[in-house]
Amino acid sequence: MGRYVIRRLVVGAVVLTGVLLLTFLLIHCMPGDPVRSMLGDAAQSADVVALRHRLGLDLPIAEQLRRYLLNIARLDLGRSVYSSQPVMMLVSRSFRYTLVLALAALSIGTLSGVPLGAFAALKDRGWGSAISAAASAAWAVPVFWLAPMLTLGLAVKLGLLPVSGCETAVHMVLPALTLAVPTAAYLTRMTKARVEAVVVCDFVRALRARGLRESRVVALHVLPNALVPLLSVVALLFGNLLAGAVITESVFAWPGMGRLLVTSIAHRDYPVIQACVLVAACLYVGLNLAADLLHAALDPRVREGLD
Amino acid sequence: MGSSLTSRPASGDDAARGWQRRRHGHSDRSTSAVDARLGAGLLLLALPAVLTLYSMLLPVDSYTAASLPERLSGPDWRHPLGTDELGRDVLRRISVGARVSLVLSVSVVLIAGLAGLLVGSTAGYGGGAVDHTAVFLVDTFLSFPPMLLALALVAVLGTGLTQLFVGLAISTWPGYARIARSLVVALRGRGFVEALRALGASNTRIIFRHLLPHIAGPMLVQAMLDVPAVLLMEGGMSFLGLGVQPPDPSWGAMIDEGRRHLVDDPALVVVPGAAVLLTVLGLNLLGEALAARMDPRRA
Numbered sequence A: 001m002g003r004y005v006i007r008r009l010v011v012g013a014v015v016l017t018g019v020l021l022l023t024f025l026l027i028h029c030m031p032g033d034p035v036r037s038m039l040g041d042a043a044q045s046a047d048v049v050a051l052r053h054r055l056g057l058d059l060p061i062a063e064q065l066r067r068y069l070l071n072i073a074r075l076d077l078g079r080s081v082y083s084s085q086p087v088m089m090l091v092s093r094s095f096r097y098t099l100v101l102a103l104a105a106l107s108i109g110t111l112s113g114v115p116l117g118a119f120a121a122l123k124d125r126g127w128g129s130a131i132s133a134a135a136s137a138a139w140a141v142p143v144f145w146l147a148p149m150l151t152l153g154l155a156v157k158l159g160l161l162p163v164s165g166c167e168t169a170v171h172m173v174l175p176a177l178t179l180a181v182p183t184a185a186y187l188t189r190m191t192k193a194r195v196e197a198v199v200v201c202d203f204v205r206a207l208r209a210r211g212l213r214e215s216r217v218v219a220l221h222v223l224p225n226a227l228v229p230l231l232s233v234v235a236l237l238f239g240n241l242l243a244g245a246v247i248t249e250s251v252f253a254w255p256g257m258g259r260l261l262v263t264s265i266a267h268r269d270y271p272v273i274q275a276c277v278l279v280a281a282c283l284y285v286g287l288n289l290a291a292d293l294l295h296a297a298l299d300p301r302v303r304e305g306l307d
Numbered sequence B: 001m002g003s004s005l006t007s008r009p010a011s012g013d014d015a016a017r018g019w020q021r022r023r024h025g026h027s028d029r030s031t032s033a034v035d036a037r038l039g040a041g042l043l044l045l046a047l048p049a050v051l052t053l054y055s056m057l058l059p060v061d062s063y064t065a066a067s068l069p070e071r072l073s074g075p076d077w078r079h080p081l082g083t084d085e086l087g088r089d090v091l092r093r094i095s096v097g098a099r100v101s102l103v104l105s106v107s108v109v110l111i112a113g114l115a116g117l118l119v120g121s122t123a124g125y126g127g128g129a130v131d132h133t134a135v136f137l138v139d140t141f142l143s144f145p146p147m148l149l150a151l152a153l154v155a156v157l158g159t160g161l162t163q164l165f166v167g168l169a170i171s172t173w174p175g176y177a178r179i180a181r182s183l184v185v186a187l188r189g190r191g192f193v194e195a196l197r198a199l200g201a202s203n204t205r206i207i208f209r210h211l212l213p214h215i216a217g218p219m220l221v222q223a224m225l226d227v228p229a230v231l232l233m234e235g236g237m238s239f240l241g242l243g244v245q246p247p248d249p250s251w252g253a254m255i256d257e258g259r260r261h262l263v264d265d266p267a268l269v270v271v272p273g274a275a276v277l278l279t280v281l282g283l284n285l286l287g288e289a290l291a292a293r294m295d296p297r298r299a
Helices: A002-029 A034-039 A045-054 A061-073 A087-122 A127-139 A143-157 A169-199 A202-209 A214-227 A230-244 A246-251 A257-267 A270-298 A300-304 B011-023 B031-057 B090-126 B128-142 B146-157 B161-188 B191-198 B203-239 B251-261 B267-294
Strands: none
Touching: A002 A061, A002 A270, A002 A300, A002 B128, A002 B146, A034 A045, A087 A127, A087 A169, A087 A214, A087 A230, A087 A246, A087 A257, A087 A270, A127 A169, A127 B267, A143 A169, A143 A246, A143 B203, A143 B251, A143 B267, A169 A214, A169 A230, A169 A246, A202 A214, A214 A230, A230 A257, A230 A270, A246 A257, A246 B146, A246 B203, A257 A270, A257 B146, A270 A300, A270 B146, B031 B090, B031 B267, B090 B128, B090 B161, B090 B203, B090 B251, B090 B267, B128 B161, B146 B161, B146 B203, B161 B203, B191 B203, B203 B251, B203 B267, B251 B267
């Protein structure tokens, strides 16, 4: 286990270095002058020089990279070009909203998707295929359509929920539902496939041959074996929810990181864009690492298969 | 470091994972169920296909010309699906949107697939420093959620069809590189490759004539499953105003424009959304059927 953890941590550190470099390069890949495009065509040249100096873009590239890494180590992400607020503050404030929303969506999605998938796998015909078909259809629903449709149905026609905003917990219901639908659909499909794969294993046949009750076989043997590999799937979905709620947050005016990213793109606020991308990628890497380590702790085959 | 290629899931990994799962032999779906998926998928895809064909018959600009007196009119014989807020024919815009979305997502997948295939197979076959560099690159790109990377690239490159294409392709290629690499690594040590080397075959010949046919199946499955994923990303970005730019129609942008009339004319949101849903569902079913068909153990 120790060797596995060390190797996995090294891989994580290497990937994180890559993420830092790529995010740094992002602003340097821009065709033309980033400072000019931030300030617009009508900008005074003195302002352009001043902003370039403030962002450190007039320094040699090696020096820029050094400062960038140093600042990140100090958790200083600079200031927003648009609002002049510290980027770290903007990002951490919006992250809290995103985290709450992602947790809500993930809980709804997992609590509905996993039981549905297991049920569909264990009941072969009828309900089983109906659930699979529904999951296939739900997986194909575009979020940018689901969001306005749920608004129309639940908020406008029935008047049950607020259309958008973030003042009360009720405001979270629509965005959380929107994000939970694809999450649940994906988990239903993955759970069904995993359970189907385990049910036909020899050890399950042996347990049945020994005369164990079917409920016992399923609850104590099939499900644990099927669900452990789903951990990494759930971590991946969580990462996607933290980073990929861009559309949902924009539609429902939920002040999370996705919405921050979209408004920063509209304002050409590159320090904030850079920070959003960096934070999302780091979360993604961290979650994957956590899922892998947990998976290895629960399943000896994972850590032994590595060496 | 190479181990991370197999131990860490990535969003683009479905085909490889499904592949492995089926190879271990437990999919009990009968052939008829696969055929049903194939049939349903093809049937659903008839819709975007017909729309695309129709869009090619349209006179140029007929789908961008505004006609304010006819704005937000319901369906009639001249406009079977009604008109939008500028009086433009919804059916025509949906058809052109189908062409834009399909051509874009298929070409993104083709280019990204080829790039990934090239990088992945070279790295897997070459090994050593080349492999380490490629794995580092691929792992780095895969650390970014794909949609976010595409958005960030468009933010930096600017909006437009070319930039959208580049953004989507850059966030899609690493998935293919990873799959191609792991497949080639698995093949590299096999007897037939050694025999080819002993016979004096060049590396290029071994890769292109002998390894590619082996990995083409899983790569194709992944590509089929990625087309709908890219289509959804394109739709989402166009919805946010960062994809296909007006006056060109796109399903995502049409849904966004229609949102302003959600209450008085919900059809403007419902219709393009249904087009996306049915197309993505059709592509998914087709991809799944293909995945099941191409599994060597089930043939």
